[in-house]
Amino acid sequence: MARKKVIVIGSGNAALCAGIAALEEGADTIILEKASAEEAGGNSRYTAGAMRFAYQSGEDLLPLLSNQQDERLKATEFGSYPIDKFTADLEEFNNGEPLNFLQQALVARSYETMVWLNDHNVQFDPIYSRQSFRKGDKYIFWGGLTLEARGEGVGLVDAELQEFLHLGGEIRYQTDCVELLTDEDRVAGVRCLTPEGQCDFECDAVILGCGGFEASAALREHYLGKEWVRAKVRGTRHNTGAGIEMALARGAAMFGRTDGCHAVPMDLNMPDYGNLDLPFVERKHYRKICYFLGIMLNAAGRRFVDEGLNFRNYTYAQFGRAVLNQPGGFAWQIFDNKVEHLLYDEYRFQHASFVEANTLEDLVQKLDGVDAANAIQTINSFNASIDDSVSFDPTVLDGRCTLGLKINKSNWANQLDAPPYKAYPVTCGITFTYAGLKVDESAAVLDVDGDQISGLYACGELVGGVFFDGYPGGSGLTSGAVFGRIAGRSAGRS
Numbered sequence: 001m002a003r004k005k006v007i008v009i010g011s012g013n014a015a016l017c018a019g020i021a022a023l024e025e026g027a028d029t030i031i032l033e034k035a036s037a038e039e040a041g042g043n044s045r046y047t048a049g050a051m052r053f054a055y056q057s058g059e060d061l062l063p064l065l066s067n068q069q070d071e072r073l074k075a076t077e078f079g080s081y082p083i084d085k086f087t088a089d090l091e092e093f094n095n096g097e098p099l100n101f102l103q104q105a106l107v108a109r110s111y112e113t114m115v116w117l118n119d120h121n122v123q124f125d126p127i128y129s130r131q132s133f134r135k136g137d138k139y140i141f142w143g144g145l146t147l148e149a150r151g152e153g154v155g156l157v158d159a160e161l162q163e164f165l166h167l168g169g170e171i172r173y174q175t176d177c178v179e180l181l182t183d184e185d186r187v188a189g190v191r192c193l194t195p196e197g198q199c200d201f202e203c204d205a206v207i208l209g210c211g212g213f214e215a216s217a218a219l220r221e222h223y224l225g226k227e228w229v230r231a232k233v234r235g236t237r238h239n240t241g242a243g244i245e246m247a248l249a250r251g252a253a254m255f256g257r258t259d260g261c262h263a264v265p266m267d268l269n270m271p272d273y274g275n276l277d278l279p280f281v282e283r284k285h286y287r288k289i290c291y292f293l294g295i296m297l298n299a300a301g302r303r304f305v306d307e308g309l310n311f312r313n314y315t316y317a318q319f320g321r322a323v324l325n326q327p328g329g330f331a332w333q334i335f336d337n338k339v340e341h342l343l344y345d346e347y348r349f350q351h352a353s354f355v356e357a358n359t360l361e362d363l364v365q366k367l368d369g370v371d372a373a374n375a376i377q378t379i380n381s382f383n384a385s386i387d388d389s390v391s392f393d394p395t396v397l398d399g400r401c402t403l404g405l406k407i408n409k410s411n412w413a414n415q416l417d418a419p420p421y422k423a424y425p426v427t428c429g430i431t432f433t434y435a436g437l438k439v440d441e442s443a444a445v446l447d448v449d450g451d452q453i454s455g456l457y458a459c460g461e462l463v464g465g466v467f468f469d470g471y472p473g474g475s476g477l478t479s480g481a482v483f484g485r486i487a488g489r490s491a492g493r494s
Contacts, residue, residue: 025492
């Protein structure tokens with residue numbers, strides 16, 4: 001019997017997992033990537049490589065670690081993150097709705113997918129620098145997020161690509177897929193543009209894994225609204241919605257929250273695409289997500305969110321939108337010296353924008369675009385409203401809050417009273433979009449009547465209905481791996 005031929009479009013985490021899974025099924029598999037080899041890997045190479053998954057105890061994590069002899073492990077408390085907790089966390093972003101079948105699969109298959117990746121030579125490290133705090137002689141992990149791929153997002157993609165090639169896969173770069181080819185009622189190939197000209201590839205199945213539409217200003221305006229034209233694109237410039245539009249042209253159904261996206265506070269002066277002159281591993285440092293340790297002020301000099309609403313894992317993907325919705329689409333994050341040592345390395349990044357002063361009165365005068373009189377009033381009111389009877393503890397939701405403010409801070413509220421003071425200007429950086437193609441349990445793309453489009457599968461950020469109002473941090477890469485694996489298996493068996 002002739003071997004199945006599978007084409008995967010895209011070369012990020014989801015696409016590579018699809019390619020590996022299709023090869024496991026014995027299919028001849030080729031990846032077609034629009035970008036050059038230097039820019040390939042999609043948004044995955046921009047990430048810190050964190051992956052959220054359900055686990056019962058630290059014992060479940062040990063087999064996945066690259067260095068099981070790390071001396072810190074003896075003093076580490078990973079806690080547990082059972083399926084019901086992952087489920088509850090996702091439900092927080094579902095507008096009161098229970099998890100759909102895609103979300104249930106994400107949760108239920110999260111740990112087995114991590115093991116599968118590890119079996120394919122992807123290794124992981126504890127996220128000591130961002131997901132743990134020292135408490136006495138212990139490292140305490142918080143927020144249910146514990147591991148990242150060794151080498152972060154770049155290491156994840158590199159390891160998956162190496163495995164894909166080792167198993168016999170092929171990848172072609174600078175191959176821009178522009179049309180799905182059909183044979184009667186079945187998708188049977190792809191038309192591409194290459195440096196050598198137009199080229200058609202025939203196959204038994206196509207897997208779309210080429211991202212959402214966040215890098216297209218026109219589609220952002222169409223689906224998200226006019227204000228999103230000014231959002232910074234923090235990931236790859238190649239996610240322009242091409243995969244979605246090719247499928248829609250063949251009758252596919254759009255699904256999910258069309259105005260939803262993952263959006264993060266980013267340095268106001270970040271170049272689009274995270275600065276293409278920097279290595280991938282450095283581009284993520286433009287993000288600024290330690291707002292929970294301080295306050296954020298808008299142009300009117302007012303706070304506009306509860307910075308301590310929850311662990312930042314559960315708020316950072318929504319607060320980019322909150323910043324964009326402020327006058328001028330910007331804000332300032334303000335910290336004092338008490339928390340300087342707790343700020344992530346991104347605040348010490350060589351390209352980080354900030355101002356500094358020894359008094360709050362001098363600091364607010366340096367906040368470009370901000371009403372300084374209102375700003376100092378807001379800070380003074382904040383300082384006077386803090387309940388000092390509760391101790392500050394960043395390892396838990398400590399309940400150290402403000403009282404009597406229009407917008408109270410629920411946790412980690414500290415007076416801004418230890419100079420020098422620093423303020424960082426931020427805007428909205430869009431990571432990826434939530435709406436996409438409608439798929440079934442096998443990752444087959446469905447048409448507007450709810451029927452499978454024969455020979456067409458999808459995975460990753462162009463699948464709609466996995467996330468709605470946000471997600472707990474680290475779920476995106478896990479979703480890509482879970483549904484990439486499902487899509488690859490289904491296409492390989494089709």
